[in-house]
Amino acid sequence: MSSEDDLQEQIASLDLPSRVLLAEADIGDQAEEFLRSDLGRAVVGIARQEYAELVGKLESTPWWLFWRWVDLQSRIRRVKMFPSYLQELILRGRKAQQALAEPEDDERE
Secondary structure, eight states: OOOHHHHHHHHHHHHHHHHHHHHHHHHHHHHHHHHHHHHHHHHHHHHHHHHHHHHHHHHSSSSSSSHEEEEEEEHHHHHHHHHHHHHHHHHHHHHHHHHHHHHHHHHOO
16 A cells, blocks of 8 residues: 555544644645745735725726726735735644644644
């Protein structure tokens, strides 16, 4: 049996909360790796640039073009949330890693 099969068996033997924590930890690691990558930095840079452009458009849009304001505000919110979603995944992953490590610490005592 390969090490991949062994790993799958170990994961399958975990209880559901532990599997969820393991998945969150893995996704957090992937999000952190993505942010460190050239692609991740480029995507976040594009989001920041788009945010600045949208804010500029919002500032120059006359107040009476209400629907244009609403559209720009919605787009600004979406663009602004992208990096924060990645940060949230990273934080949840770190918390999951800590939670998974706690039982090991308890067993040593």
